Amino acid sequence: MALEEIIATLRARGYRITLPRRQTLQILLRAHSHLTCEQVHQRLVAQGLDVDEATTYRTLQWLKENGIIAQTDLGLGADVYSLIDSPLHHHLVCLRCGRISEISDSLFEPIRRQVRERYHFEPRIEHWAIFGICAECQSNEKGKIEPGNHGESGE
Ligand SMILES: [Zn+2]
Numbered sequence: 001m002a003l004e005e006i007i008a009t010l011r012a013r014g015y016r017i018t019l020p021r022r023q024t025l026q027i028l029l030r031a032h033s034h035l036t037c038e039q040v041h042q043r044l045v046a047q048g049l050d051v052d053e054a055t056t057y058r059t060l061q062w063l064k065e066n067g068i069i070a071q072t073d074l075g076l077g078a079d080v081y082s083l084i085d086s087p088l089h090h091h092l093v094c095l096r097c098g099r100i101s102e103i104s105d106s107l108f109e110p111i112r113r114q115v116r117e118r119y120h121f122e123p124r125i126e127h128w129a130i131f132g133i134c135a136e137c138q139s140n141e142k143g144k145i146e147p148g149n150h151g152e153s154g155e
């Protein structure tokens, strides 16, 4: 998706494209990754814009409501925002080591289909995180379990 293309889509819906809105989009397009609201805000300020974090947050929410970006909890302490672009991707997030890996969107096709069929609900599965335990941490944990401590991992 190109910047002007997205802007044209939003204008067609009757929105005014203010400078902070345009710059926020540009930052997310250039980042090619996930940014927190704080990171987007820092970049806006670095570009000379006089906006606060609350305004940045509202801009991000507006982009999310318009299906341009996704807001995701990747277990980083703050939600991240990223452009919804094709092909879609999703993540596995390890609760032990925090490792984040990417998974294919095809996994979610059966879920989308069933949600539509059973609930007549149009799901938006654009950038999901599945939390769990990665293969490496699973084998580490198996090795660590000692008799008597019931496998409590502590920290
Ligand atoms: Zn992602």
Ligand SMILES: [Zn+2]
Binding pocket: 094, 095, 096, 097, 098, 099, 133, 134, 135, 136, 137, 138
């Ligand atoms: Zn792990």
